[in-house]
Structures are given as C-alpha cells and as structure tokens.
Amino acid sequence: MTESASVPPGPPPGPRDPADGWVDLPGGRRFWGRNGAAGLLAVTPAGEVLLQHRVGWSHFGGTWGLPGGARHAGEGPVEGAFREAHEETAIDVAALRPRFAALLDLGAWSYTTVVAAVPGALPVAVSDPESTGLEWVPADLVAQRALHPGLEASWPQLRAEAAAPDHVLVVDAANVVGSRPDGWWRDRTGAASRLLAGLAVLDAVGLAVDEPAADGLLPVVRRWPAVVAVLEGEARAAGDVDGVEVVRAERDGDGAVVEQVQRLVADDRATTVVTADRGLGARVEAAGGRLMRPGALLALLDG
Template sequence: MPDVPGVNRLSGADRGPGADRATPPGPPPGPRDPGDAWAVGPDGTKAWGRFGAAGLLVDDGSGRVLLQHRVEWSHHGGTWGIPGGARHQGEDAVTGALRESAEEAGVPHDGVDLRHTAVLDLGFWTYTTVVGRASRPFEPVIADRESLALSWIPVDEVADLPLHPGFGASWPTLRAALDTTPHVVVDAANVVGSRPDGWWRDRAGAAATLVAGVDALAADGIAASGLDLPFARWWPRWTVVLEGEARLAPDTAAHGVEVVRAPASGDDAIVAAAERALAEGDAPVVVVTADRELRSRVEALGAGARGPAWLRDALPA
C-alpha cells in the first residue's frame, strides 16, 4: 500500500497515510504476509501495516524524483505520492521500502544508493521514508493495480501536483535534504592507535579490520545524531586514509568506501581528502581524529571533527 509519511494525530477520516482508510484492495495471488493488516492505536486510530510501513523517495541525480499517481480506489486516490506499503514480518524498513518500490514501480534492487531515512513514529505504528538516489538510469514500470502512472517529476514541479496530504506535509523538509551528502574521512592510524589492543604487532591487519568495520557502516548507515543532521539515519560517503605499514592492508571494502594509501604524510592525505570532499559539494564533511593539529587544519577548511570514540561506538561489535 503506497502510503507516505506525515501522519498526525487527527480526528475523523484523515488521520494520515493509511489511517482509517477504506478496506484495502484484494490481496495479490498467493498468501498474504502477516504485516498486511491494521495496526490499531490506543485511541482507536488505525494505520495500515501491522509492523509499520515504508516507502521510497528516489531522485535521479538530475533534479527529478520518482512519484506514483495513486489509483482512484486507494486512500486519497488520484493524488501523487511515493511507492511503498506495509512492512513484512521481521522486515526492516529499508528492505521493505525497496521491496515495495520494486513490486509497484519496477525499481531495481541494486539501482539505488541509500542517502537517509526519515521516521514518523506514532508509538503504535511507524512510517519510514527511505531516501535514495538512482545509481544508474531506469524507467519505472507499473507492476500492480495501485498506480495510475509513475513519472519522474522535476523537483520544482512537485508542489504543483495534487499530493497525498501526508507526503505533501513532508515534502518541503525532504526536498531541503535531497542534495545533502555527508562525507566522513577517517584517520585510520589515529583510530587504530586509540585502543591498546595489540595493533602494533600487525598494523596492516588492524587497518584491514577497521576498513571492514567502516564498510559495514557504509552498508548499514549511521545514526544522524552523530553527524548533526536531521532525520533518523544517513549513508555518508566514507574515505579511510592509511599510512606507513598500514598501507599494506588488503582492501576489505565492498560498499563504496574509498581507501587512500598515503604515499607520505598521512595528515596531508587526510587534509587533501577533506578538501576534495568539500570542493565536490559534500557537506557536512567530518574527519575522525584526536590529533589536535590535524583537527585545526581541517576545521580551517570548513570541515568538522570527531574523536575516535565516536566512530568506535558506531562500529559493529
């Protein structure tokens, strides 16, 4: 069900996307998932998706976003929103949004680079907007009965459409963050050296472990609070700078993490990486290091800094 964020605790028929709407359309062939059911709040408010719901807002990198013209019999039929629906049992919000967008709009699973998530939490029910950018061109395809049309709409024209009320309420905030691209540059030597765990016996191995951990964050995202950004979770760009013996570490990154093997000064390579990220328009740019002189150098460029503990706390156990 293609509901979108922006639900408010309102009375009457319009409490927000999926709330108190008419009986959902008949199920597709095959068994229904337990998630395809109502969630009911303490005050009787109903929202579609027993385990919550999620949708995908994807832009093409050229100023257009993919929108769905909702079929007339759906809740707020005839309006425009994003593909999405009820999450399956045991399904995380990102997986649910990508599955629903594939089922409803033919969005390729491997065709979207994640950017951030925005969560609307009513206590008894959540809606997660997953925001991404197309990693390659694709044309949407109407794959079920829930769409009148699927179109790439110029960002400047979205507000002119008759929008689903929930999506319309959320759109200004979502639009403001569409081009926000955080970038984290990691001073690997400083992070590895911040914990006396025997790293000096195998500097390359310790560096490889760190790169693998950062790679996991690149796949799973990081809490927005650590980047001083709005919404719930972000997928920043990552650069890890290796120096000295750590340069011999095998490349254990598989999710777009850039590994820079400094030919000379690691600090100079870190400053250059931060400067390059800022020049490319990435923001905020955050350098992970406890080195005071290095922090001063990158802050003079306009980048921020975090200590190694910030990254270590976010890394997988």
C-alpha cells in the same frame, strides 16, 4: 517522463502479511502498517523522482505518492522500502544507493522515507493493485501534482536534502586502529586492511545519526556517507576496497586529513572526521569539519 498505466481491476482480497492492518491514533487518524511503514524516494542525477498514482480505493486514493507500505515484523526501514518499491513498481533495487532516511514518528506508528540515488530513470511497471500509474517526474514539477498529504508536507525538505551533496566520513585510520590494543602494531598493514573491510560495510548499513530537526521538519536518522580513509606509514600497503576512497598520505597523516576536509568543505560537503587526536580535532573544526570518536565508529562496525 515514462509512465506505466495498466489499471488493476480492484482491491486485493485481504491482508498479505500479518503487518498489514490499520493503526488508530487519537483524533480519528488512521495509518497503515502495524509495524509502521516505509517508502522510497528514488532520485536520478537529473533530479527526476519516481511517483506512484494511487488507486482510487486506497488511502488518499487518486493522489500521487511514493511507492512503499507496511513493514513486516523484524524488517528494517530500508529493507521494507526497497521490498515494497520492488513489489509495486518492479524497479531494480540492486541499482538503488541509499543516501539518507527521514523519520516521521507518531509514537504508535512511524513512517520512514528512504531517499536513494539511481543512475537514471530506470524501467518501471505497475506490478501491484495499489497504483494506476508510475512516472519519473522532474523535481520542479512534483509540487504541481495532487500529492499524498504526507508527501506534500515533507516534499520541500526532502527535495532540498536530496539535492545536497552526500555527507562524507573521513577516517583517520592510524588513530582509529591505535585506539584498540589488539596487537595492531605487529601487522599495521593487516590492521588497516581489516578496518577498510569494516568501513565497506557502511555502504550497506549506513550510519545512525542524531540530527535535531527544526520545527516542522523530519529528523534525519540515518545517512549513507561517502567514506574516505587516510592511511600513513606501513598501513599504506593495504589494498583498495569497494565503497571506500583510500588516501595514502605521502608525509604525515594529520596533514592529509586536514587537506581532505578543506577540499570537501570547499565543495560544500558536510564532513565528519573520525579521530581522538585533540590537535588534529582542533584543526578539523577550524577547517569546518565535525568530529566523531573512534569508539563510536568501532562499535558500529562491531555490530
């Protein structure tokens, strides 16, 4: 474990952004951030998480929580979580890879926990007056700390989700490209290359999901899945792109998609296949995969 414990002299002089301010809810509850708030749960391959010891004058001062804070106007949860984490810990946000986001939605106020993978216990330093120390804490020891009530309530779920393998999106490229009559048949390789370039964007924006949560759990509202694209025929000539695993089918593309699903499900990876092919869809579901329509994916990429 590493710790930085330079103690700031006292509270800041006042709000630093118009979004800084309290939101009062019925029952006397108060939450910080007029546009809601977001925080970062950074997790190393060894299972260590970055915790922030909150300064005494802050809300729930003296507890351990996640770096984060009020979202600025027009700022997305990931952008807000990363910005706040960098301001408070000086962590290298370029090394963070988002995995999923869980939402606490109270109507007038919300808090998004962005869970991100890091390559190791990155250097951090107290660079904000809102904390007195930072530590990379093994997951097994987190619950032994005096945790912020919000983190204490969500920690069992977040820990389990963070320990699970990444979700995987397998794209039946021929079916997705063929679902839009834009002249793709005149240049199958070029059409596949454009699709791969679009899929690489998912590495940055993630995929909105609608996963119902059990009672007492937070819904996961966005995931950053690993992306596998299966190419067949002339489209196999398309080049590789960063952020996408390209599988070039030696024979039929449907068989290659099913092989990928079987491999991933055997490794306990939650797998979704993008295709409108009914026959392939039945084989995917029989192998333990889920289905997504090409139109839903294309709408996301168009956006």
